[in-house]
Amino acid sequence: MRVSCLQENLAKGLSIVGRAVSSRSTLPVLGNILIEAKNNQLRLAATNLEIAINCWIGAKVEEEGAITVPARLLGEFVNSLPPEPIDLELSVRTQTLNLHCARYTATMKGIDASEFPIIVTTGADNDEAPALEGTVMELNAAGLRNMIDQVAFAASTDESRPTLTGVEVSFKKDRLSMAATDGFRLSVRSTHLGESNGPGEDMTVIAPARSLGELARISADADDDRPVQVIITPTRNQILFQIWGKRDDGRGNFHSVELVSQLIDARFPDYNAIIPKNYNTRTVVDKAEFLKAVRVAYLFARDNNNIIRLSVTPGEGDGPGQLQLMATSAEMGDAVNIIDALVEGEGMEIAFNAKYLIDVLSQIDQTQVVLETTQGTRPGAIRPLGMGEDEFLHVIMPMQPPR
Amino acid sequence: MNATLASETNWPVYGHDWVVQLLQRAIAPTGETGSAPARLGHAYLFTGPQQVGKTTLARAFAQALLCENSDRAPCGECRSCRLMAHGNHPDFRLIQPLNSDGEPDRENGLLRVEQAAGIIRDVSTSPMEGRYKVFLIQDFQRAHPHFANKLLKTLEEPPAQVVLALTASDRNSLLPTIVSRCQVFDLRPVDAAVVALALRQQWDVDAEQAELLARLASGRLGWAVEQQTLPDGLDQRTAELETLWRLVGANRIERMAFAASLASNRDNRRLFGMLALWTTWWRDVMLAQAGALDACSNVDCKSELQRQADALSDAEVRRYLETLNRIEGYLHHTVNTRLALDVLLLQMPSLTTHRV
Numbered sequence: 001m002r003v004s005c006l007q008e009n010l011a012k013g014l015s016i017v018g019r020a021v022s023s024r025s026t027l028p029v030l031g032n033i034l035i036e037a038k039n040n041q042l043r044l045a046a047t048n049l050e051i052a053i054n055c056w057i058g059a060k061v062e063e064e065g066a067i068t069v070p071a072r073l074l075g076e077f078v079n080s081l082p083p084e085p086i087d088l089e090l091s092v093r094t095q096t097l098n099l100h101c102a103r104y105t106a107t108m109k110g111i112d113a114s115e116f117p118i119i120v121t122t123g124a125d126n127d128e129a130p131a132l133e134g135t136v137m138e139l140n141a142a143g144l145r146n147m148i149d150q151v152a153f154a155a156s157t158d159e160s161r162p163t164l165t166g167v168e169v170s171f172k173k174d175r176l177s178m179a180a181t182d183g184f185r186l187s188v189r190s191t192h193l194g195e196s197n198g199p200g201e202d203m204t205v206i207a208p209a210r211s212l213g214e215l216a217r218i219s220a221d222a223d224d225d226r227p228v229q230v231i232i233t234p235t236r237n238q239i240l241f242q243i244w245g246k247r248d249d250g251r252g253n254f255h256s257v258e259l260v261s262q263l264i265d266a267r268f269p270d271y272n273a274i275i276p277k278n279y280n281t282r283t284v285v286d287k288a289e290f291l292k293a294v295r296v297a298y299l300f301a302r303d304n305n306n307i308i309r310l311s312v313t314p315g316e317g318d319g320p321g322q323l324q325l326m327a328t329s330a331e332m333g334d335a336v337n338i339i340d341a342l343v344e345g346e347g348m349e350i351a352f353n354a355k356y357l358i359d360v361l362s363q364i365d366q367t368q369v370v371l372e373t374t375q376g377t378r379p380g381a382i383r384p385l386g387m388g389e390d391e392f393l394h395v396i397m398p399m400q401p402p403r
Numbered sequence: 404m405n406a407t408l409a410s411e412t413n414w415p416v417y418g419h420d421w422v423v424q425l426l427q428r429a430i431a432p433t434g435e436t437g438s439a440p441a442r443l444g445h446a447y448l449f450t451g452p453q454q455v456g457k458t459t460l461a462r463a464f465a466q467a468l469l470c471e472n473s474d475r476a477p478c479g480e481c482r483s484c485r486l487m488a489h490g491n492h493p494d495f496r497l498i499q500p501l502n503s504d505g506e507p508d509r510e511n512g513l514l515r516v517e518q519a520a521g522i523i524r525d526v527s528t529s530p531m532e533g534r535y536k537v538f539l540i541q542d543f544q545r546a547h548p549h550f551a552n553k554l555l556k557t558l559e560e561p562p563a564q565v566v567l568a569l570t571a572s573d574r575n576s577l578l579p580t581i582v583s584r585c586q587v588f589d590l591r592p593v594d595a596a597v598v599a600l601a602l603r604q605q606w607d608v609d610a611e612q613a614e615l616l617a618r619l620a621s622g623r624l625g626w627a628v629e630q631q632t633l634p635d636g637l638d639q640r641t642a643e644l645e646t647l648w649r650l651v652g653a654n655r656i657e658r659m660a661f662a663a664s665l666a667s668n669r670d671n672r673r674l675f676g677m678l679a680l681w682t683t684w685w686r687d688v689m690l691a692q693a694g695a696l697d698a699c700s701n702v703d704c705k706s707e708l709q710r711q712a713d714a715l716s717d718a719e720v721r722r723y724l725e726t727l728n729r730i731e732g733y734l735h736h737t738v739n740t741r742l743a744l745d746v747l748l749l750q751m752p753s754l755t756t757h758r759v
Binding site: 115235 | 521
């Protein structure tokens with residue numbers, strides 16, 4: 001293998017695939033990054049057996065070949081180099097990779113590329129690894145990123161309940177929806193798919209929230225004009241996302257990225273049962289004001305299990321109603337914040353975890369949000385106003401502070 | 404890999420033929436080639452003394468299960484077998500006890516509850532390359548109760564593509580709820596002739612040395628292999644035997660001094676190695692007294708064995724073996740090491756008193 005590429009591009013590619021390198025694996029080869037030179041592109045790949053990331057960057061290939069080298073060493077070395085072309089050359093006999101950039105030269109001992117797990121690809125750029133067949137659909141990159149951001153944070157981090165660490169992704173007719181819950185809160189987000197972009201059949205899979213988080217992170221650098229291609233394998237055990245890099249020839253770009261994630265083989269709980277069907281009180285507030293008031297109350301609430309009490313008072317006559325937020329810390333003191341609200345229905349009190357409120361409010365772009373509640377012991381629903389065809393619903397279980 | 408290995412199979416395992424045959428039958432495809440094995444269990448437990456070959460066997464089982472040529476698994480040639488041999492198979496997980504820094508530590512480490520959570524999550528996703536995912540959980544006797552309890556449900560009914568293999572020193576050291584969920588194989592010591600054969604074929608040990616190691620190994624091939632890879636393995640044994648002979652002829656003061664130095668070393672690995680060696684020695688002395696010198700382990704010291712056998716009474720030797728066994732048991736628990744070693748040394752049969 002003999003190839004040369006730009007330091008910025010290589011550094012970018014390594015930072016993308018580096019997130020999939022497993023830091024604590026018992027398999028030596030998983031601590032390495034696969035480098036493959038082919039068709040005038042350099043393919044970088046890493047996997048932790050749950051997520052696998054392939055990244056193609058532009059390069060000048062003089063001789064094709066492949067090797068795996070330690071991810072951390074390579075990443076840190078390339079990051080320290082000046083922004084100039086890097087020449088990489090593989091010595092097949094000793095399985096060592098020689099890097100040369102400006103006045104820096106290094107040799108790294110690698111592991112044979114055939115030891116690396118096989119990662120499925122779309123086959124667009126690669127004709128050796130198995131090309132993936134399955135249900136294909138195309139999604140808008142920015143829209144997808146927004147959906148993931150609004151849902152994935154609600155997933156559980158408790159590994160011993162694998163189902164809840166995932167996000168349910170379902171395609172029904174022409175709608176795509178995502179849902180995640182950790183048992184205390186639930187986020188459901190759906191959007192309309194164009195006629196031709198859907199999978200053509202209804203299907204539901206559970207993708208690890210971590211994988212989707214990575215996808216959102218990578219797609220921040222993507223070309224938002226080109227759709228993300230999503231492929232689900234026929235056996236429903238893997239999902240692949242193909243993301244295209246920006247087309248301009250700026251430095252620090254990638255050509256394309258494919259993220260492959262294992263799917264969680266389980267049944268997602270029926271969350272429709274816990275979505276409140278009606279409400280007694282409907283409170284419309286300004287999102288920014290609400291978020292600010294919650295953040296202030298949180299300063300006191302964080303010493304007291306994050307409990308903040310919300311008290312809704314309907315307006316008298318033509319005057320606006322009020323939403324009052326109270327937080328008490330036995331040792332530090334207490335705070336009461338009041339914001340204006342448009343209240344429909346009767347007054348009521350309810351307590352929420354301040355952290356959960358902050359999490360959801362920070363993910364809402366609209367200026368106004370609605371809080372729908374029935375009573376202090378029943379879950380409350382939050383949704384933004386003015387989403388058009390999209391829908392976003394967040395349900396939070398109330399806390400029951402000792403009186 | 405080697406046609407002279409376990410009879411009629413090509414498993415990279417020496418000895419344990421009966422287990423290999425049972426497992427081979429379990430993974431054999433029913434009906435036409437490529438169909439799923441119907442008799443495959445979901446969890447296997449391999450028990451047996453240290454270094455008898457539990458992990459080797461479990462790995463070979465995983466290799467056979469993951470092999471791409473199911474009609475002659477493990478073929479040793481396919482990509483899957485190659486990855487297994489290099490420890491890089493993405494569908495094989497080795498879970499080992501960890502010390503408090505998160506580093507593998509088979510002696511004092513623990514299987515921790517976070518590892519159980521990791522396993523539970525890991526079983527919920529499908530294999531990367533093959534048809535199965537194999538989890539090998541080593542030294543289950545080092546499992547924290549929370550680890551074991553958290554794993555119960557997974558162990559009872561893992562997803563169809565998951566096979567769990569456990570190794571442990573013996574089944575009594577595990578929770579009964581664990582054992583009852585597994586198919587248990589109690590590995591027996593490997594025949595000395597097989598150990599000697601293995602050493603000659605696979606590790607190029609010369610015949611005489613192989614014979615001696617095989618006898619000393621008491622059926623633990625792993626031990627014999629380890630001894631021959633250590634540069635001073637056998638030299639150390641010779642030195643320790645000579646110490647033993649010296650102590651047999653020594654007076655109380657010298658013996659107490661030896662006990663003191665041993666206790667202050669705080670080197671448990673060496674201490675238990677020495678106790679095991681002493682046990683084989685006194686057993687050999689008993690064998691010599693019974694006229695069965697040929698069956699002894701320390702084949703290179705027959706004359707010294709015979710000398711001690713003649714000079715000591717068999718009741719004395721038997722009593723001392725019992726003491727050795729008892730003290731070794733105590734030392735595994737929290738006793739005063741110095742006191743235990745004092746007793747051990749003072750009760751050792753003495754050649755000088757007999758001569759008087």
